Amino acid sequence: MSKDQFKTRLEIAKSKISEKNLYNDKEPPSSIGTAFKLSTELVSAVAVGTIIGFILDKTFDTKPWLILIFFFVGVIAGIMNVVRSAKKMQK
Amino acid sequence: MATNPMHQFEVYRIGPEIKLGSIDISFTNSSLFMVISSIAILFIFNLGSKKNSLIPNKVQLLAELSYTFVSKMISDTAGSKAKPYFAFIFSLFTFVLFCNMFGMIPYSFTITSHIIVTFILASFIFCGVTVIGFMKHGLGYLKLFVPSGVPAVLLPLIIVIEIISYLSRPISLSVRLFANMMAGHTMMKVFGGFVISLGIVGGWLPLSFLVALTGLEILVAFLQAYVFAILTCIYLNDALNLHH
Numbered sequence: 001m002s003k004d005q006f007k008t009r010l011e012i013a014k015s016k017i018s019e020k021n022l023y024n025d026k027e028p029p030s031s032i033g034t035a036f037k038l039s040t041e042l043v044s045a046v047a048v049g050t051i052i053g054f055i056l057d058k059t060f061d062t063k064p065w066l067i068l069i070f071f072f073v074g075v076i077a078g079i080m081n082v083v084r085s086a087k088k089m090q091k
Numbered sequence: 092m093a094t095n096p097m098h099q100f101e102v103y104r105i106g107p108e109i110k111l112g113s114i115d116i117s118f119t120n121s122s123l124f125m126v127i128s129s130i131a132i133l134f135i136f137n138l139g140s141k142k143n144s145l146i147p148n149k150v151q152l153l154a155e156l157s158y159t160f161v162s163k164m165i166s167d168t169a170g171s172k173a174k175p176y177f178a179f180i181f182s183l184f185t186f187v188l189f190c191n192m193f194g195m196i197p198y199s200f201t202i203t204s205h206i207i208v209t210f211i212l213a214s215f216i217f218c219g220v221t222v223i224g225f226m227k228h229g230l231g232y233l234k235l236f237v238p239s240g241v242p243a244v245l246l247p248l249i250i251v252i253e254i255i256s257y258l259s260r261p262i263s264l265s266v267r268l269f270a271n272m273m274a275g276h277t278m279m280k281v282f283g284g285f286v287i288s289l290g291i292v293g294g295w296l297p298l299s300f301l302v303a304l305t306g307l308e309i310l311v312a313f314l315q316a317y318v319f320a321i322l323t324c325i326y327l328n329d330a331l332n333l334h335h
Contacts, residue, residue: 048255
Protein backbone atom coordinates (compact mmCIF):
# COMPACT_ATOMS: atom_id res chain seq x y z
CA MET A 1 0.00 0.00 0.00
CA SER A 2 1.43 3.36 -0.95
CA LYS A 3 1.41 6.29 1.40
CA ASP A 4 -1.25 8.21 -0.57
CA GLN A 5 -3.56 5.25 -0.57
CA PHE A 6 -3.12 4.94 3.14
CA LYS A 7 -3.85 8.63 3.63
CA THR A 8 -7.16 8.47 1.75
CA ARG A 9 -8.15 5.39 3.72
CA LEU A 10 -7.26 7.18 6.93
CA GLU A 11 -9.38 10.18 5.91
CA ILE A 12 -12.37 7.95 5.18
CA ALA A 13 -12.01 6.18 8.49
CA LYS A 14 -11.69 9.49 10.34
CA SER A 15 -14.82 10.92 8.74
CA LYS A 16 -16.69 7.76 9.65
CA ILE A 17 -15.65 8.14 13.28
CA SER A 18 -16.68 11.80 13.42
CA GLU A 19 -20.05 10.94 11.88
CA LYS A 20 -20.61 8.36 14.52
CA ASN A 21 -19.62 10.78 17.25
CA LEU A 22 -22.09 13.34 15.96
CA TYR A 23 -25.04 11.16 16.83
CA ASN A 24 -23.60 9.13 19.63
CA ASP A 25 -21.34 11.54 21.41
CA LYS A 26 -22.31 10.92 24.98
CA GLU A 27 -23.06 7.33 25.71
CA PRO A 28 -25.00 6.98 28.92
CA PRO A 29 -22.81 5.41 31.63
CA SER A 30 -23.90 1.97 32.70
CA SER A 31 -26.59 1.99 35.35
CA ILE A 32 -24.75 -0.31 37.76
CA GLY A 33 -21.93 2.22 37.93
CA THR A 34 -24.38 5.05 38.50
CA ALA A 35 -26.16 3.19 41.27
CA PHE A 36 -22.91 2.40 43.01
CA LYS A 37 -21.70 5.96 42.69
CA LEU A 38 -24.82 7.38 44.33
CA SER A 39 -25.00 4.83 47.13
CA THR A 40 -21.37 5.13 48.16
CA GLU A 41 -21.63 8.90 48.16
CA LEU A 42 -24.55 8.78 50.57
CA VAL A 43 -22.89 6.26 52.90
CA SER A 44 -19.44 7.81 52.96
CA ALA A 45 -20.66 11.25 54.01
CA VAL A 46 -22.60 9.70 56.90
CA ALA A 47 -19.48 7.77 57.91
CA VAL A 48 -17.29 10.87 57.81
CA GLY A 49 -19.82 12.86 59.84
CA THR A 50 -20.05 10.16 62.48
CA ILE A 51 -16.27 9.80 62.72
CA ILE A 52 -15.83 13.57 63.15
CA GLY A 53 -18.53 13.57 65.82
CA PHE A 54 -16.88 10.66 67.61
CA ILE A 55 -13.46 12.35 67.63
CA LEU A 56 -14.88 15.69 68.80
CA ASP A 57 -16.84 13.89 71.52
CA LYS A 58 -13.66 12.27 72.77
CA THR A 59 -11.67 15.50 72.83
CA PHE A 60 -14.34 17.68 74.45
CA ASP A 61 -15.81 14.90 76.59
CA THR A 62 -19.39 15.70 75.57
CA LYS A 63 -20.65 12.20 74.89
CA PRO A 64 -23.10 11.59 73.20
CA TRP A 65 -24.22 14.98 71.90
CA LEU A 66 -21.70 15.85 69.19
CA ILE A 67 -21.82 12.40 67.61
CA LEU A 68 -25.60 12.74 67.37
CA ILE A 69 -25.42 16.19 65.80
CA PHE A 70 -22.66 15.27 63.37
CA PHE A 71 -24.41 12.07 62.37
CA PHE A 72 -27.38 14.08 61.15
CA VAL A 73 -25.14 16.70 59.55
CA GLY A 74 -23.45 13.81 57.75
CA VAL A 75 -26.82 12.55 56.55
CA ILE A 76 -27.61 16.00 55.17
CA ALA A 77 -24.20 16.16 53.49
CA GLY A 78 -24.77 12.73 51.98
CA ILE A 79 -28.14 13.69 50.58
CA MET A 80 -26.62 16.87 49.17
CA ASN A 81 -23.86 14.81 47.57
CA VAL A 82 -26.40 12.53 45.94
CA VAL A 83 -28.55 15.39 44.69
CA ARG A 84 -25.50 17.19 43.32
CA SER A 85 -24.15 14.22 41.40
CA ALA A 86 -27.61 13.32 40.16
CA LYS A 87 -27.90 16.86 38.81
CA LYS A 88 -24.51 16.47 37.15
CA MET A 89 -25.67 13.25 35.50
CA GLN A 90 -28.76 14.87 34.05
CA LYS A 91 -26.74 17.49 32.20
CA MET B 92 -11.12 -24.20 53.78
CA ALA B 93 -11.24 -24.15 49.99
CA THR B 94 -14.99 -23.57 49.98
CA ASN B 95 -14.70 -20.50 52.18
CA PRO B 96 -15.54 -17.61 49.83
CA MET B 97 -13.39 -15.17 51.79
CA HIS B 98 -10.32 -17.39 51.64
CA GLN B 99 -9.22 -15.82 48.35
CA PHE B 100 -8.69 -12.44 50.00
CA GLU B 101 -6.15 -13.71 52.51
CA VAL B 102 -2.82 -11.90 52.52
CA TYR B 103 0.15 -14.10 53.36
CA ARG B 104 3.87 -13.57 53.52
CA ILE B 105 6.19 -14.70 50.77
CA GLY B 106 9.80 -15.14 51.78
CA PRO B 107 11.41 -13.87 54.98
CA GLU B 108 9.86 -11.57 57.53
CA ILE B 109 11.15 -8.00 57.22
CA LYS B 110 10.56 -5.55 60.02
CA LEU B 111 11.10 -1.82 60.01
CA GLY B 112 10.87 -0.87 63.66
CA SER B 113 7.48 -2.20 64.71
CA ILE B 114 6.06 -2.11 61.16
CA ASP B 115 5.90 -5.34 59.20
CA ILE B 116 7.05 -4.64 55.64
CA SER B 117 7.44 -8.24 54.50
CA PHE B 118 6.82 -9.13 50.88
CA THR B 119 3.30 -10.57 50.56
CA ASN B 120 1.21 -12.01 47.78
CA SER B 121 -0.44 -8.59 47.56
CA SER B 122 2.91 -6.94 46.88
CA LEU B 123 3.76 -9.70 44.42
CA PHE B 124 0.69 -8.93 42.33
CA MET B 125 1.37 -5.19 42.51
CA VAL B 126 4.86 -5.85 41.15
CA ILE B 127 3.45 -8.16 38.46
CA SER B 128 0.91 -5.60 37.28
CA SER B 129 3.46 -2.78 37.27
CA ILE B 130 5.89 -4.89 35.26
CA ALA B 131 3.12 -5.90 32.85
CA ILE B 132 2.18 -2.24 32.32
CA LEU B 133 5.80 -1.22 31.77
CA PHE B 134 6.35 -4.12 29.39
CA ILE B 135 3.24 -3.59 27.28
CA PHE B 136 3.57 0.17 26.96
CA ASN B 137 7.29 -0.03 26.30
CA LEU B 138 6.68 -2.54 23.57
CA GLY B 139 3.83 -0.46 22.19
CA SER B 140 5.78 2.78 21.98
CA LYS B 141 9.08 1.35 20.80
CA LYS B 142 8.36 1.18 17.09
CA ASN B 143 6.34 4.14 15.81
CA SER B 144 5.19 2.60 12.59
CA LEU B 145 2.49 4.32 10.53
CA ILE B 146 0.42 1.18 10.43
CA PRO B 147 0.43 0.00 14.03
CA ASN B 148 0.67 -3.58 15.15
CA LYS B 149 -1.62 -4.86 17.91
CA VAL B 150 0.45 -3.78 20.88
CA GLN B 151 1.06 -0.32 19.49
CA LEU B 152 -2.64 0.00 18.72
CA LEU B 153 -3.46 -0.93 22.31
CA ALA B 154 -1.03 1.64 23.69
CA GLU B 155 -2.27 4.37 21.36
CA LEU B 156 -5.93 3.59 22.01
CA SER B 157 -5.47 3.78 25.76
CA TYR B 158 -3.51 7.01 25.37
CA THR B 159 -6.28 8.68 23.37
CA PHE B 160 -8.92 7.22 25.68
CA VAL B 161 -7.37 8.76 28.80
CA SER B 162 -6.43 12.02 27.11
CA LYS B 163 -9.97 12.46 25.79
CA MET B 164 -11.37 11.65 29.22
CA ILE B 165 -9.18 14.32 30.83
CA SER B 166 -9.95 17.02 28.27
CA ASP B 167 -13.69 16.24 28.46
CA THR B 168 -13.98 16.39 32.24
CA ALA B 169 -11.22 18.69 33.45
CA GLY B 170 -10.40 20.85 30.44
CA SER B 171 -7.06 21.79 28.93
CA LYS B 172 -5.65 22.99 32.25
CA ALA B 173 -5.44 19.40 33.43
CA LYS B 174 -3.05 18.33 30.68
CA PRO B 175 0.06 18.40 32.93
CA TYR B 176 -1.53 15.74 35.14
CA PHE B 177 -2.01 13.34 32.26
CA ALA B 178 0.91 11.12 33.32
CA PHE B 179 -0.47 10.67 36.80
CA ILE B 180 -4.02 9.88 35.72
CA PHE B 181 -2.83 7.57 33.00
CA SER B 182 -0.66 5.57 35.40
CA LEU B 183 -3.48 5.49 37.93
CA PHE B 184 -5.97 4.22 35.37
CA THR B 185 -3.65 1.55 33.97
CA PHE B 186 -2.57 0.40 37.42
CA VAL B 187 -6.11 -0.03 38.71
CA LEU B 188 -7.18 -1.63 35.43
CA PHE B 189 -4.31 -4.13 35.45
CA CYS B 190 -4.82 -4.96 39.13
CA ASN B 191 -8.52 -5.62 38.50
CA MET B 192 -7.82 -7.66 35.39
CA PHE B 193 -5.07 -9.74 37.01
CA GLY B 194 -7.57 -10.48 39.74
CA MET B 195 -9.78 -12.14 37.14
CA ILE B 196 -7.19 -14.85 36.48
CA PRO B 197 -8.03 -17.95 38.55
CA TYR B 198 -5.85 -18.50 41.63
CA SER B 199 -4.55 -14.94 41.45
CA PHE B 200 -5.00 -12.29 44.08
CA THR B 201 -7.11 -9.15 43.61
CA ILE B 202 -5.20 -6.28 45.16
CA THR B 203 -8.05 -3.82 44.79
CA SER B 204 -10.35 -6.03 46.88
CA HIS B 205 -8.57 -4.73 49.99
CA ILE B 206 -9.88 -1.43 51.28
CA ILE B 207 -6.52 -0.30 52.61
CA VAL B 208 -5.01 -0.40 49.12
CA THR B 209 -7.84 1.55 47.51
CA PHE B 210 -7.98 3.92 50.45
CA ILE B 211 -4.28 4.75 50.15
CA LEU B 212 -4.76 5.40 46.43
CA ALA B 213 -7.80 7.58 47.08
CA SER B 214 -6.28 9.52 49.96
CA PHE B 215 -3.18 10.17 47.88
CA ILE B 216 -5.41 11.65 45.17
CA PHE B 217 -7.35 13.62 47.78
CA CYS B 218 -4.19 15.13 49.31
CA GLY B 219 -2.74 15.85 45.88
CA VAL B 220 -5.90 17.57 44.67
CA THR B 221 -6.14 19.65 47.85
CA VAL B 222 -2.49 20.73 47.55
CA ILE B 223 -2.99 21.61 43.86
CA GLY B 224 -6.09 23.62 44.75
CA PHE B 225 -4.27 25.63 47.40
CA MET B 226 -1.28 26.13 45.12
CA LYS B 227 -3.42 27.46 42.26
CA HIS B 228 -5.84 29.61 44.23
CA GLY B 229 -4.15 30.21 47.57
CA LEU B 230 -6.61 30.69 50.40
CA GLY B 231 -9.28 31.39 47.78
CA TYR B 232 -9.63 27.64 47.46
CA LEU B 233 -11.61 27.75 50.71
CA LYS B 234 -14.39 29.41 48.70
CA LEU B 235 -15.21 25.87 47.58
CA PHE B 236 -16.87 25.41 50.95
CA VAL B 237 -18.99 28.55 50.67
CA PRO B 238 -21.63 28.20 47.97
CA SER B 239 -22.94 31.46 46.59
CA GLY B 240 -26.44 32.69 47.32
CA VAL B 241 -26.82 31.23 50.79
CA PRO B 242 -28.30 33.39 53.58
CA ALA B 243 -25.79 34.31 56.29
CA VAL B 244 -27.82 32.57 58.99
CA LEU B 245 -27.38 29.21 57.33
CA LEU B 246 -23.69 29.67 56.53
CA PRO B 247 -22.18 27.90 59.59
CA LEU B 248 -24.30 24.83 58.97
CA ILE B 249 -23.64 24.84 55.20
CA ILE B 250 -19.89 25.14 55.69
CA VAL B 251 -19.83 22.17 58.04
CA ILE B 252 -21.90 20.17 55.56
CA GLU B 253 -19.65 21.15 52.68
CA ILE B 254 -16.52 20.18 54.62
CA ILE B 255 -18.00 16.79 55.48
CA SER B 256 -18.99 16.30 51.88
CA TYR B 257 -15.46 17.22 50.79
CA LEU B 258 -13.89 14.85 53.32
CA SER B 259 -16.17 12.04 52.20
CA ARG B 260 -14.58 12.00 48.74
CA PRO B 261 -11.66 9.66 49.44
CA ILE B 262 -13.94 7.32 51.35
CA SER B 263 -16.56 7.09 48.64
CA LEU B 264 -13.84 6.70 46.00
CA SER B 265 -12.10 3.86 47.83
CA VAL B 266 -15.22 2.09 49.09
CA ARG B 267 -16.68 2.02 45.58
CA LEU B 268 -13.72 0.22 44.04
CA PHE B 269 -13.15 -2.09 46.99
CA ALA B 270 -16.82 -3.07 47.40
CA ASN B 271 -17.27 -3.79 43.70
CA MET B 272 -14.23 -6.00 43.47
CA MET B 273 -14.81 -7.82 46.73
CA ALA B 274 -18.53 -8.41 46.18
CA GLY B 275 -17.97 -9.70 42.67
CA HIS B 276 -15.20 -12.10 43.60
CA THR B 277 -17.09 -13.39 46.65
CA MET B 278 -20.16 -14.00 44.51
CA MET B 279 -18.13 -15.89 41.93
CA LYS B 280 -16.62 -18.08 44.62
CA VAL B 281 -20.04 -18.78 46.16
CA PHE B 282 -21.49 -19.84 42.81
CA GLY B 283 -18.40 -21.94 42.18
CA GLY B 284 -19.09 -23.66 45.49
CA PHE B 285 -22.68 -24.34 44.37
CA VAL B 286 -21.41 -26.04 41.23
CA ILE B 287 -19.26 -28.40 43.27
CA SER B 288 -21.85 -29.17 45.93
CA LEU B 289 -24.73 -29.78 43.48
CA GLY B 290 -22.56 -32.08 41.42
CA ILE B 291 -23.16 -33.29 37.87
CA VAL B 292 -26.95 -33.35 38.27
CA GLY B 293 -27.83 -29.85 39.43
CA GLY B 294 -24.57 -28.04 38.90
CA TRP B 295 -25.30 -26.85 35.39
CA LEU B 296 -27.52 -23.97 36.38
CA PRO B 297 -25.02 -22.26 38.70
CA LEU B 298 -22.30 -23.05 36.17
CA SER B 299 -24.10 -21.15 33.42
CA PHE B 300 -24.71 -18.35 35.88
CA LEU B 301 -21.02 -18.35 36.70
CA VAL B 302 -20.10 -17.89 33.05
CA ALA B 303 -22.35 -14.84 32.81
CA LEU B 304 -20.97 -13.55 36.10
CA THR B 305 -17.41 -13.83 34.83
CA GLY B 306 -18.31 -11.64 31.87
CA LEU B 307 -19.95 -9.14 34.18
CA GLU B 308 -16.92 -9.13 36.44
CA ILE B 309 -14.61 -8.31 33.55
CA LEU B 310 -16.91 -5.43 32.66
CA VAL B 311 -16.92 -4.25 36.28
CA ALA B 312 -13.12 -4.51 36.44
CA PHE B 313 -12.82 -2.15 33.49
CA LEU B 314 -15.66 0.10 34.58
CA GLN B 315 -14.33 0.63 38.08
CA ALA B 316 -10.90 1.57 36.79
CA TYR B 317 -12.62 4.03 34.48
CA VAL B 318 -14.80 5.44 37.24
CA PHE B 319 -11.78 5.79 39.52
CA ALA B 320 -9.90 7.74 36.87
CA ILE B 321 -12.84 9.90 35.83
CA LEU B 322 -13.64 10.88 39.41
CA THR B 323 -10.00 11.86 39.87
CA CYS B 324 -10.45 14.09 36.82
CA ILE B 325 -13.62 15.60 38.28
CA TYR B 326 -11.91 16.37 41.60
CA LEU B 327 -8.98 17.83 39.68
CA ASN B 328 -11.43 19.96 37.72
CA ASP B 329 -12.86 21.31 40.99
CA ALA B 330 -9.36 22.23 42.13
CA LEU B 331 -8.22 23.78 38.85
CA ASN B 332 -11.34 25.64 37.71
CA LEU B 333 -12.84 26.99 40.88
CA HIS B 334 -16.52 27.69 40.46
CA HIS B 335 -19.25 26.46 42.64
